[in-house]
Each structure stands twice: as C-alpha cells, then as structure tokens.
Amino acid sequence: MPEIDRSKCDGCGLCVEVCSCKVLVLVDNKVEVNEKVECRLCTRWCTMCEMVCPAGAIQCPFEIVTEE
Amino acid sequence: MAVKLAFLQSSAYFSGLGSDELDSIRKYIFEKEVARGEIVLFEGEPAKAVYIVVSGVVKVFKTSADGKEQIIYLARPGGSFNDVPVFDGGLSLASAEAMTQVVLYGMKKGDLETRLQGHPKLATNIIQVLSQRVEQMISLVEDLSFRRVTGRVAKILLENVADANGQRHRLTQQEMAAMAGTAREMIGRSLKLLEEEGKVRLERNRIVITDKEALREVAGVGM
Numbered sequence: 001m002p003e004i005d006r007s008k009c010d011g012c013g014l015c016v017e018v019c020s021c022k023v024l025v026l027v028d029n030k031v032e033v034n035e036k037v038e039c040r041l042c043t044r045w046c047t048m049c050e051m052v053c054p055a056g057a058i059q060c061p062f063e064i065v066t067e068e
Numbered sequence: 069m070a071v072k073l074a075f076l077q078s079s080a081y082f083s084g085l086g087s088d089e090l091d092s093i094r095k096y097i098f099e100k101e102v103a104r105g106e107i108v109l110f111e112g113e114p115a116k117a118v119y120i121v122v123s124g125v126v127k128v129f130k131t132s133a134d135g136k137e138q139i140i141y142l143a144r145p146g147g148s149f150n151d152v153p154v155f156d157g158g159l160s161l162a163s164a165e166a167m168t169q170v171v172l173y174g175m176k177k178g179d180l181e182t183r184l185q186g187h188p189k190l191a192t193n194i195i196q197v198l199s200q201r202v203e204q205m206i207s208l209v210e211d212l213s214f215r216r217v218t219g220r221v222a223k224i225l226l227e228n229v230a231d232a233n234g235q236r237h238r239l240t241q242q243e244m245a246a247m248a249g250t251a252r253e254m255i256g257r258s259l260k261l262l263e264e265e266g267k268v269r270l271e272r273n274r275i276v277i278t279d280k281e282a283l284r285e286v287a288g289v290g291m
Binding site for chain 1: 104124125142144145167168169225228229230238239240241242243252256269272273274275276277278280
C-alpha cells in the first residue's frame with residue numbers, strides 16, 4: 001500500500017482522483033489508505049498517487065530483490 | 069459556470085492583474101470538463117487554445133512511432149499546457165490526457181493575442197510561464213540526450229538489492245531519481261526499458277532483478 005505522511009498532506013485530493021483502485025480517501029482533509037480496499041486493479045504499482053502529489057506526502061517504495 | 073476570479077488571480081497566467089482587468093478578460097475564457105482518461109489534445113493537431121488546469125491533473129506526453137510514451141510534464145491546478153504552439157502558430161507539440169476528472173479554463177488563440185495587446189502584465193506573466201517551460205525542456209533534453217540514465221538506474225538497483233541477511237532496501241521512484249540526478253519521469257521510462265529487455269520484472273511493490281549479469285553490463289559494472 002502507498003505510505004502516507006499526514007504531516008505533509010495538504011488535502012488537495014489529487015491522489016484520490018488519480019487512484020484507479022480507490023484505495024485512497026480523504027478524511028478530515030488528509031489522505032488515508034482505506035485498508036478494506038486492495039491496491040489490486042493494477043498488476044503492479046502504478047505509483048500515480050506518488051507522482052501527482054505536489055506535497056511529497058505519498059511514497060510507494062519498491063523492494064529490490066534478485067530472482068531466486 | 070462562471071469563471072472564478074479568485075482562481076484566475078492565483079494562477080501564473082493572471083496573477084497581479086486587477087479585478088477590473090480580469091473582469092474584462094474572463095468573458096473570453098471558456099470552461100471545459102474532461103473525464104479521466106480522455107485525450108484533451110492530440111499531438112500534431114492545430115493548436116487552437118491555451119488551457120489552464122483548474123482542478124485535477126493533466127499528463128502532457130509524446131508518443132514514439134513504436135508506442136513508447138515520454139511524459140513531458142504533469143500540469144496540476146494552476147499549471148497550463150499547449151501555450152508554446154499557440155504562440156508560434158503551429159501544431160500541438162504533445163498530446164494531453166486527463167489523469168483524473170479535470171476542469172480546464174481555456175482561451176482561444178485569437179482572444180489571447182488580442183488581450184495581450186491591452187494587458188502588459190498578462191504578457192509579462194506569460195513570458196515567465198514560457199521561460200519556466202524552456203528551463204523544464206532543457207533539463208529534459210539534457211536527461212534524454214547526454215545522460216545514460218538507464219545505466220545509472222541499473223547501478224542503483226544493483227547497489228540496493230536486498231542482501232543475504234534479508235536486510236530490505238526500499239526505494240521510491242522519487243528517491244531513485246534523486247540518486248540518479250534525473251527527473252522522476254525518467255525513472256519510470258528506464259525501469260520500463262529494463263523490463264522490456266528482460267533484465268528486471270516490475271511487480272506491485274517489488275523490482276525483481278531477473279538477469280543480474282545483463283543488468284551489470286547496462287550499469288557498466290565489472291563482471
């Protein structure tokens with residue numbers, strides 16, 4: 001799931017609009033991850049929420065591994 | 069729907085203009101709503117209007133003959149697109165797609181040119197917007213032509229792979245961009261290229277190195 005830094009979020013809602021999985025919601029003008037919904041519409045992280053966030057409040061970190 | 073003065077005053081195009089000036093200008097501004105995923109402009113079409121994003125995000129991009137996409141920039145609220153071809157009288161240089169539900173304010177080429185004559189502050193603002201666009205483009209040209217970004221991304225992946233102790237290194241594309249000294253847009257492109265070449269596989273929250281030796285070669289790291 002995307003990681004949110006609530007202190008940076010200015011509540012603009014661009015991430016909520018761009019998210020095709022509807023994982024992100026605005027609560028009290030801050031973005032939150034709706035744990036009941038899975039980020040599964042995309043076969044891999046689209047990272048659009050991270051990309052559009054003007055405040056740098058969202059992170060989609062990747063783990064880098066070598067194939068077994 | 070009425071064009072909002074407060075929004076115009078906060079936008080780069082119209083900031084610093086008085087209420088009377090904006091009042092006389094806003095009747096030439098039209099509003100356009102665009103659904104998510106809809107193409108606002110196609111590259112190569114005659115450029116008829118400048119657009120300012122009121123809400124939502126617009127992706128400005130070019131597509132190569134073989135379908136590869138390069139994002140030029142994202143226009144967020146207050147940002148504009150299609151300005152360069154409107155002023156030089158040419159064709160739209162890039163396509164634009166709504167990444168969300170989008171509301172735009174547009175101004176037709178002829179209307180904008182006429183308004184420029186009577187409002188020097190508008191002209192100064194637009195010069196600033198276009199100057200910033202040139203800076204953005206030069207930076208992108210530098211990335212695309214001089215820097216071997218893919219090689220540096222490959223090196224970053226190799227240097228940050230989870231170690232034998234299971235120590236996990238997690239990196240965002242923004243962090244990779246900062247490490248590679250490039251724009252975030254270039255990271256997505258590089259990762260996609262490495263995946264197409266079979267060197268990595270992108271999963272939801274993992275980048276799996278599938279051909280380490282080939283990746284080392286791209287990175288210019290000794291075998």
